[in-house]
Amino acid sequence: xxxxxxxxxxxxxxxxxxxxxxxxxxxxxxxxxxxxxxxxxxxxxxxxxxxxxxxxxxxxxxxxxxx
Numbered sequence: 001x002x003x004x005x006x007x008x009x010x011x012x013x014x015x016x017x018x019x020x021x022x023x024x025x026x027x028x029x030x031x032x033x034x035x036x037x038x039x040x041x042x043x044x045x046x047x048x049x050x051x052x053x054x055x056x057x058x059x060x061x062x063x064x065x066x067x
Contacts, residue, residue: 013051
């Protein structure tokens with residue numbers, strides 16, 4: 001298996017996605033235009049969404065677990 005290396009650039013881009021108002025709304029509401037938009041553009045089009053998935057292990061539109 002290949003290990004995934006997370007660079008400092010990945011972490012900064014993931015933080016950008018975490019603070020993005022559209023992505024934040026999609027994660028919180030799980031419905032609506034923002035959810036649809038993030039779900040459909042995140043696959044390779046948005047580098048911040050891609051980095052968020054790489055760093056956090058979940059898609060940018062998926063809710064944050066409440067552990």
